[in-house]
Amino acid sequence: MSSSAETERTPWWRLPLIAVAMSLLVGVVLLAFSWPAVNADPKDLPIGIVGSADQIEQVGAAIDDQSDGAIALIEYDDRDAAVDAIEHRQAYGAIVLPASEGDAPEMLTATAASPVVAQMLQSVAQQQQTQIDAQIHSAIEAKLSGLQEAFAAQMKAALQAVMSGQAPPSPPEGAAPVSIPTVTVTVTDIVPLSDGDPRGxxxxxxxxxxxxxxxxxxxxxxxxxxxxxxxxxxxxxxxxxxxxxxxxxxxxxxxxxxxxxxxxxxxxxxxxxxxxxxxxxxxxxxxxxxxxxxxxxxxxxxxxxxxxxxxxxxxxxxxxxxxxxxxxxxxxxxxxxxxxxxxxxxxxxxxxxxxxxxxxxxxxxxxxxxxxxxxxxxxxxxxxxxx
Structure with missing residues (x-):
C-alpha cells in the first residue's frame, strides 16, 4: 500500500520544472493580451480630404509633419463623395476645406468606426481652429497697424497745415471700420454611436x-x-x-x-x-x-x-x-x-x-x-x- 502510494507521488525534481513551465505559460498569456495594446501605433489611417490642389498640398504637408505617418490622406471630389466613403468604411473621416475665402473648413468623423480615431480627428480640427484664429489675429493686427500709420500721417499733415496758417485737410470719407471675422471649424459625426452605447x-x-x-x-x-x-x-x-x-x-x-x-x-x-x-x-x-x-x-x-x-x-x-x-x-x-x-x-x-x-x-x-x-x-x- 505504501509502496504504491510512493510510486504515485510526483518526484521532487519535477516541481521546479512544473513551476517554470507554468510561469512561462502565464508569461505567454500576458504577452498575448498586452502586446497589441502596448505596441498600438496608428499607421496609414485612411482619411479623406476635399479641396483645391493647392489647399490639399498645403494641408497634406502639415498633416504629414504632425502625424508622423499615422494618417494617409485620400482625395475626394466633394463632400458627398467623402461621406459616401465613410459610410462604406473606406475612410475613418475626412477634412473638407473651404471653397472660398472666409468659409469655414469641416471635419467629418465616424465615432461608430472608431472612437479613438474620431477623437484624433477632433484634435486635428482643434489645431486647424488654432491656426485660423492665429491668422485672423495677425490680419487684424496688420490692419490696425495700417490704420494707426494713416492716422499719424493725417495728424502730421494737419499740424503742418495749422503751423503754416492753412486750414487742416478734411479726414477721408468712407473709411471702413475694422471688422473681426468669425471662422469656426465644424466637426460633423457622420456615423455616431447609439444613445444606448455612446462610448462603444x-x-x-x-x-x-x-x-x-x-x-x-x-x-x-x-x-x-x-x-x-x-x-x-x-x-x-x-x-x-x-x-x-x-x-x-x-x-x-x-x-x-x-x-x-x-x-x-x-x-x-x-x-x-x-x-x-x-x-x-x-x-x-x-x-x-x-x-x-x-x-x-x-x-x-x-x-x-x-x-x-x-x-x-x-x-x-x-x-x-x-x-x-x-x-x-x-x-x-x-x-x-x-x-x-x-x-x-x-x-x-x-x-x-x-x-x-x-x-x-x-x-x-x-x-x-x-x-x-x-x-x-x-x-x-x-x-x-x-x-
Missing amino acids: TGLTAAMFPMVIGGMIGGIAITLLVKLGGARRVVAVILYAAAAGLVLAGILQGLYGALQGSYGLNAAAIALAIAAISSTITGLAGLIGPAGVGVGAAFTMLVANPISAATTPVEFLPTPWGAVGQWLPPGAAAALLRNLSYFPEADTGFSWLVLAVWAAAGVALTLVDVPGRRLAAGETAAAHPLTV
Missing part, C-alpha cells in the same frame, strides 16, 4: 462572450459527445444557432450594444460561434484530445489579440492587423460593427471568412480520426494523443 463599450464587450462562448461550446461538445463526428457537427449547429439568438437578444434587446436587424446580428453571432466551436471539435477530430487544447489556445492567445475588436486594424503592427481579419474573432468583430452602423459597407469578406472556418471545422470533425481508430480495434495506449 458595449459593442467592444460583445466580442468577449462570443469568443468564450465558441470556445466553451467546442470544448464541451468534444468532451460530452462521444464517438461520433456527425453527432458533434449537429451539436455544434444546434448550439451555435441557440447561442446566436440568446447573445443577440441580450446584446441588442437588453443592452443596446448592437443595432440594425436582430436576425442578421443573431446569424452573424451564430456563424462566429460555429466557426470557433467547430475549429476546436475539428482539431479534436483530427488529432484527438490534444486538439481541444490546441484549438482553445489558438483562439484565445493568437486569434483574439489580433482581432482588432478594441482598436482599428491600422493600430496593430503590420501585418498582424490584416492577418487578424482572416481569423474568426476578427471577422466577427468587423461584421457586427458593419451590420450595426455601416449598412452600406461590404460585409461579404467577413461572412466568407466565418463560413470557411466553420466549413473546415465541420469537415475535420467528420473525419473523426479517434473514432475510426477505436472502431478498427486500436487502443488508446497505441495512440495516446489521438484516441
